[in-house]
Amino acid sequence: MKHTISVIVENKPGVLHRVSGLFSRRGFNIESLAVGTTEKPDVSRITIVAEGDDQTLEQIIKQLYKQIDVLKVFDLPADQAIERELALIKVHANDKTRQEVTQIVDMFQARVVDVAEDSLTIEVSAEKDKVENMQKLLEKFGIQELVRTGKIALQRGG
Amino acid sequence: MELTGAQALIESLKKEGVELIFGYPGGTVLPIYDVLYKEKAIKHILTRHEQGATHAADGYARSTGKVGVCLATSGPGATNTITGIATAFMDSVPLVVITGQVATNLIGRDSFQEADVTGITQPITKHNYLVKRAEDIPTVVKEAFHIARTGRPGPVVIDIAKDAQVKKIKFKYPDKVNLPGYKPTLKGHPRQIKAAAKMISIAKKPVIYAGGGVISAGGAKELKDFAEKLNIPVTTTMMGLGAFPEDHKLALRMLGMHGTAYANYAIQECDLLIAVGARFDDRVTGHLPTFAPKAKHIHIDIDPAEIGKNVRVDVPIVGDAKQTLKDLTEKVKPENGKHDAWIKQIDEWKDKYPLKYKKDKRIKPQYVVEMIQQVTKGKAIICTEVGQHQMWAAQYSKLTVPRTWVSSGGLGTMGYGFPAAIGAQFGNPDKIVFDIAGDGSIQMNMQEMATAVIHKLPIKIAVLNNCFLGMVRQWQELLYDKRYSSTNLCNNPDLCKIAEAYGAAAIRVTKPDEVKNALEKALKIKDRPVLIDFAVAKEENVFPFVPPGQALNEMLID
Ligand SMILES: Cc1ncc(C[n+]2csc(CCOP(=O)(O)OP(=O)(O)O)c2C)c(N)n1
Numbered sequence: 001m002k003h004t005i006s007v008i009v010e011n012k013p014g015v016l017h018r019v020s021g022l023f024s025r026r027g028f029n030i031e032s033l034a035v036g037t038t039e040k041p042d043v044s045r046i047t048i049v050a051e052g053d054d055q056t057l058e059q060i061i062k063q064l065y066k067q068i069d070v071l072k073v074f075d076l077p078a079d080q081a082i083e084r085e086l087a088l089i090k091v092h093a094n095d096k097t098r099q100e101v102t103q104i105v106d107m108f109q110a111r112v113v114d115v116a117e118d119s120l121t122i123e124v125s126a127e128k129d130k131v132e133n134m135q136k137l138l139e140k141f142g143i144q145e146l147v148r149t150g151k152i153a154l155q156r157g158g
Numbered sequence: 159m160e161l162t163g164a165q166a167l168i169e170s171l172k173k174e175g176v177e178l179i180f181g182y183p184g185g186t187v188l189p190i191y192d193v194l195y196k197e198k199a200i201k202h203i204l205t206r207h208e209q210g211a212t213h214a215a216d217g218y219a220r221s222t223g224k225v226g227v228c229l230a231t232s233g234p235g236a237t238n239t240i241t242g243i244a245t246a247f248m249d250s251v252p253l254v255v256i257t258g259q260v261a262t263n264l265i266g267r268d269s270f271q272e273a274d275v276t277g278i279t280q281p282i283t284k285h286n287y288l289v290k291r292a293e294d295i296p297t298v299v300k301e302a303f304h305i306a307r308t309g310r311p312g313p314v315v316i317d318i319a320k321d322a323q324v325k326k327i328k329f330k331y332p333d334k335v336n337l338p339g340y341k342p343t344l345k346g347h348p349r350q351i352k353a354a355a356k357m358i359s360i361a362k363k364p365v366i367y368a369g370g371g372v373i374s375a376g377g378a379k380e381l382k383d384f385a386e387k388l389n390i391p392v393t394t395t396m397m398g399l400g401a402f403p404e405d406h407k408l409a410l411r412m413l414g415m416h417g418t419a420y421a422n423y424a425i426q427e428c429d430l431l432i433a434v435g436a437r438f439d440d441r442v443t444g445h446l447p448t449f450a451p452k453a454k455h456i457h458i459d460i461d462p463a464e465i466g467k468n469v470r471v472d473v474p475i476v477g478d479a480k481q482t483l484k485d486l487t488e489k490v491k492p493e494n495g496k497h498d499a500w501i502k503q504i505d506e507w508k509d510k511y512p513l514k515y516k517k518d519k520r521i522k523p524q525y526v527v528e529m530i531q532q533v534t535k536g537k538a539i540i541c542t543e544v545g546q547h548q549m550w551a552a553q554y555s556k557l558t559v560p561r562t563w564v565s566s567g568g569l570g571t572m573g574y575g576f577p578a579a580i581g582a583q584f585g586n587p588d589k590i591v592f593d594i595a596g597d598g599s600i601q602m603n604m605q606e607m608a609t610a611v612i613h614k615l616p617i618k619i620a621v622l623n624n625c626f627l628g629m630v631r632q633w634q635e636l637l638y639d640k641r642y643s644s645t646n647l648c649n650n651p652d653l654c655k656i657a658e659a660y661g662a663a664a665i666r667v668t669k670p671d672e673v674k675n676a677l678e679k680a681l682k683i684k685d686r687p688v689l690i691d692f693a694v695a696k697e698e699n700v701f702p703f704v705p706p707g708q709a710l711n712e713m714l715i716d
Contacts, residue, residue, distance in 0.1 A: 010339060013288065014276055025281060055466075062463035068285045068305060071339045 002031070003057055004081060004153050007046040007064055008072040011037065015069045019046055022063050028052045032085075032150030043071065047152045076153050086125045086149040088113070089135065092142035093120045101141055108134045119144055159330075163292030164189035164323040167256070170299035172199050173331045176227050178218065178584055179203070180211035182238075184231020185271060186258030189323035203584065203613065206605040208235050210577040212242020213603070216251050217578025220564045221539055222585040223376070225252045225306050232258045233271030236317070237278070241571060243313045244282040248568025249397060250374060252311035254302050255279075261321040262290045275317040284312030292325040297332055304335045309342030310461040311374055342460060346477030346485060354432075354456045354473045355490040361430035361454075363500040364390045367413065370397030370567070371435015371459060377480030378402065378560045381434065384487045389496040391504055393421040395436050396552050397567045403558035410504070411513075414442040415704045416549040419511035422702065422710040424504055425450050433457045435479040438468040439568070448709035458482045511715060513553050520695040521670050523547060523622040527554035530592060530620060533677045538590040539564060539582050543575040543599030546628040549700045551594040573602025576619060580606055583615045590618070590681065597623040597650055607660035610687040618680050619689040621653055624696045632699050636714075657689035668693045 009015045016035060023030050031049045038045050050057075057075065064073045076083075093101045094117075101120055105112055110124035124134055128151060135146065161169060167190060171179070180203045183191045194202045205211040208230040215226030226246075230239050236257040246253045260269045276288045285305050287298045295318070302314040358364060372381050372394075378401050385392050385408050392402045393410035404411050410421035425431065431453040436442070443449040446468060457464075457471040458479060465474040475482055515524040527550050530538065540555050541564040542548040548565055557563050564582055566574040579593040593600075600621050610617055627645040634642050654664035663683050667676045667690060680688045704713040 014280070014286075017277065018280060021280060059463065059467055062467075066461070066463055068337060068340045 001054065002049060002051050004076045004078070004083065004151060005048045005050065005061070006074045006076055006153060007048065007070060008038070009044050009046060010069040010071060011042045011044045012069045015044070016046065018067050018069065019064065022060060022067070023048065023050060026056060026060050026063065028056060028060055034150040034152045036152070047150070049151050074155065076155060080156055081153045082156055083127050083151055083153040084125055085128050085131050085151050086123070087131045087135070088121060088123055088147050089138060089143060090119050090121045090145040091138045092118060092144055094118055097141055101138065104134065104137050110134065159328065160326050161329040162189065162193075162323065163295050163318070163325050163327065164193045166292065166295045166327060166329045167299065167318070167323070168193045168197055168200065169329060170296050170331055171227065174225070174299065174303045176200055176225075179227045179229050180205055180214040180218075180581065181229030182208050182211055182231070182235060184235045184258065186232040186260060186320045187229060187323075189320065190229065190256075190258070202229075203609065205577065205580075205609050207603065208238035209242050209573070210580070210603050210606040210609065212239045212253070212255065213245065213574050213577035214581035214584070214606075215253055215255075216242060216246045217541060217564050217581030218585040219246075219251050219253060219581070220578070221561050221582035223561060224585070225254055225303055226581065227254050227256070229256045230258070231271070232260055232275070233273045236273055236275045240278065240282070243279055243315065245566050245569045245571045245574055246313040247282045247284070249566065250311050250370060251313065252306040253313035254306055255313060255315045257315065257317045258323070259288065259317045259319045262319045263321070265319065275315065279315045282313070283315050286315040287317065289316060289318045289322055292322045292327045295322065295327075296329065300332050301335050301337060304337070305340065309340070310371075343462070343476045344460070344478040344481055346458065346475040346482040350473055350475045351482070351485050351489055354475060354486060357430060357454060357456060357473060358388065358432065358486075358490050359493045362497055363428045364388070364430040364432060364497070365410070365424050365428040366390050366392040367395070367425070367431055367433045367436055368392055368398045368401050369395040369434065369436025372398055372401040372479045373560045375435065375460070375479035375481075376560075377435070377478075377483055380480050380483035380487065382406075384483045387487055388490065388492050389501065390432070391424060391501070393417070393424065395439070395442055395567070396565065398436065399552060399555075399563040400557040400560045404556045405558060412552055413710070415444065416553065416700050416702060418513055418553075419702050419713065419715055420504060420507035422704070422713055423507050423511075426709070426711040427503070428453045430454050430456070433459075434483065435459060437464045443468070444704045444710045445707055514716070515698075517670075518695075519670070521667065521673060521692055523624070523692070523694040523698055524550050524554050525670060526620060526622060526673055526692050526694065527551050527594065529673050529677055530594070531555050533674065533681060534590050534592070538562070538592050539586060541565065541575045541579040541582055541591065541593045543593070543595045544570045544572045544629075545596040545599060546624070546632060546698070546700050547594050547596045547622040549629075550622070572599040576600060576603050577606045579617045579619075580610055580615060583617050584613075593617060593619045595619055595621045596628060597621055597625065597647055597653065598627045600653065604656060607657060607662055607687065611661040614685050615687055616684045617687045619657075619687060621689060621691050622694045623650070623653070623691050624694050624698065625650060626696060629700070631697070635697070635699070636703070637705065653689060653691045657687070662686050663688040664691065665689075666691045666693070
């Protein structure tokens with residue numbers, strides 16, 4: 001099963017290595033990983049999407065808690081989380097196709113962030129599936145380059 | 159007070175009560191060694207290898223309960239400590255390992271003797287630090303000792319860049335640590351204690367399975383009180399030897415791969431298993447799905463990650479072993495009498511399947527261990543290497559006191575025992591310290607004989623010399639049709655001559671009737687180490703033996 005795990009850490013050197021190392025050592029494949037600071041400058045949030053069975057996951061969460069620099073760990077079930085991924089997509093576009101591409105951009109509430117003679121660069125921030133759908137629709141125009149951030153997530157409400 | 163980083167380090171160590179450091183100098187720790195040159199309150203012991211220093215600090219820690227400290231230079235000095243750190247990590251031993259690092263402007267350039275020590279040691283330490291600023295030294299030392307000795311103890315590495323050792327700072331030792339992510343749970347949850355007490359009170363065939371956690375927590379007395387109040391038999395892991403007196407009527411002694419038959423039978427038959435400070439290691443459980451198949455499980459451990467890691471637990475209790483056993487003893491009321499039938503069953507197993515070996519004209523290794531126990535009246539600190547001799551030492555030493563068993567369990571490090579014995583002797587100058595060794599293992603850290611001789615340590619090294627890497631040979635005999643691939647040590651050097659070359663005493667023993675005399679003679683030597691080379695029966699096997707992957711009750715008894 002796929003899990004989104006949020007690890008709140010003290011912003012100390014080596015902490016990312018410590019956290020990601022635990023996953024690989026205990027046989028969990030990391031599918032995506034995003035790190036950034038939080039509302040407190042000395043605290044970071046690492047969001048990891050990983051696949052594995054529940055027992056291994058429980059062991060990893062406990063091992064994460066044992067790390068001195070780890071403050072909190074959540075396993076975020078999809079229905080309780082607000083999840084987002086950011087993607088930048090550089091897609092081929094000329095006078096003939098530009099209009100069609102911008103329609104798709106509007107449909108996904110994405111934005112064009114760079115315009116060139118034969119391409120458009122699009123920024124989209126959405127749930128993972130949406131990003132992937134948009135990518136599919138753009139494929140026929142020719143995607144030149146694409147980058148995705150990996151998922152970030154917060155618990156809903158409370 | 160203005161101090162250099164190196165001076166601040168030594169002052170901080172003094173504040174932590176450090177009296178001994180085991181170490182080996184080199185370029186990036188020169189400023190620290192320069193401070194130690196004049197230092198009176200801390201004694202530095204120069205070993206002959208950094209692995210020796212780490213194991214010595216470990217032996218000191220296990221035998222005294224204090225934090226062991228060692229010091230090594232960057233690069234090869236630091237990498238030589240790795241086996242020692244991993245050994246301590248697997249057995250939850252509190253160590254602070256200080257390594258020098260190249261100066262901050264050289265870090266990351268593959269500089270001379272640069273190694274990424276925090277990277278390398280990350281999976282084998284409880285925590286580690288790379289210190290680049292002298293100002294951070296006092297706080298880091300304070301935190302390192304706190305982390306090493308509290309909760310589930312373990313090794314902490316402090317890697318200090320050379321320029322941070324030289325820079326001057328205003329020294330002030332913090333009186334508190336500030337570690338928001340580190341708060342070990344010491345007291346078991348009352349609801350869980352209540353649930354456990356209930357389960358214990360109705361059990362008909364309970365067994366206590368105690369591990370090294372009882373010793374780390376200083377909980378041997380609480381374990382005894384608990385077992386006696388409820389009349390519950392106690393088996394210990396190898397790491398737990400000494401946590402419960404082996405001559406006690408409730409003692410089942412060691413369980414597992416080479417445990418007693420009666421301990422293993424008791425596990426397989428019990429209806430309640432109370433695990434305390436133990437971690438269901440594969441050497442203990444044998445084939446996991448068939449381990450204690452009829453039992454409900456209570457698991458008490460200070461480390462939440464151990465609970466539920468290998469077996470399903472009915473009542474988990476996160477807490478310190480000493481405190482939790484005390485709370486549990488107060489809470490529980492025996493409702494089922496003293497489960498006399500169960501005790502009777504166990505006594506029958508004890509009669510029918512005692513630990514035993516056949517005597518003949520040769521020196522039996524088990525006999526040597528029995529004699530060591532006899533001549534020292536069970537008062538010695540027993541260190542061991544790894545192999546058959548270690549298992550015989552575990553089976554026949556009849557340990558009764560915590561911290562008298564110093565042996566590498568989790569990592570199984572050959573070469574551990576002798577340097578660990580050096581640390582144990584430094585920590586316990588008035589006690590008799592033995593290293594029970596094999597002829598293979600003793601050759602892994604023989605260089606430390608120099609350290610032991612220089613400091614006039616009266617360590618007794620009892621080599622059970624079978625001219626084999628005996629434990630591996632045993633597996634080859636029983637599981638690989640006697641194909642003795644690379645386990646014959648028939649061209650061993652003369653170990654007595656080696657010991658003598660270092661200035662130690664040496665005794666060779668070839669007949670059973672000389673064993674006791676030789677040991678008594680060795681005990682009289684008080685000013686230097688003595689190596690006793692026992693020519694023991696070569697192809698003796700350790701029994702009972704649970705072949706790997708089998709259930710405990712499928713053990714070979716002889
Ligand atoms: C550093 C290390 N290398 C290899 C092993 C694997 N090993 C386990 S026991 C053993 C044989 C030990 O031989 P010896 O010290 O002579 O003791 P004996 O078993 O004969 O009593 C070996 C090679 C180990 N445990 N540690």
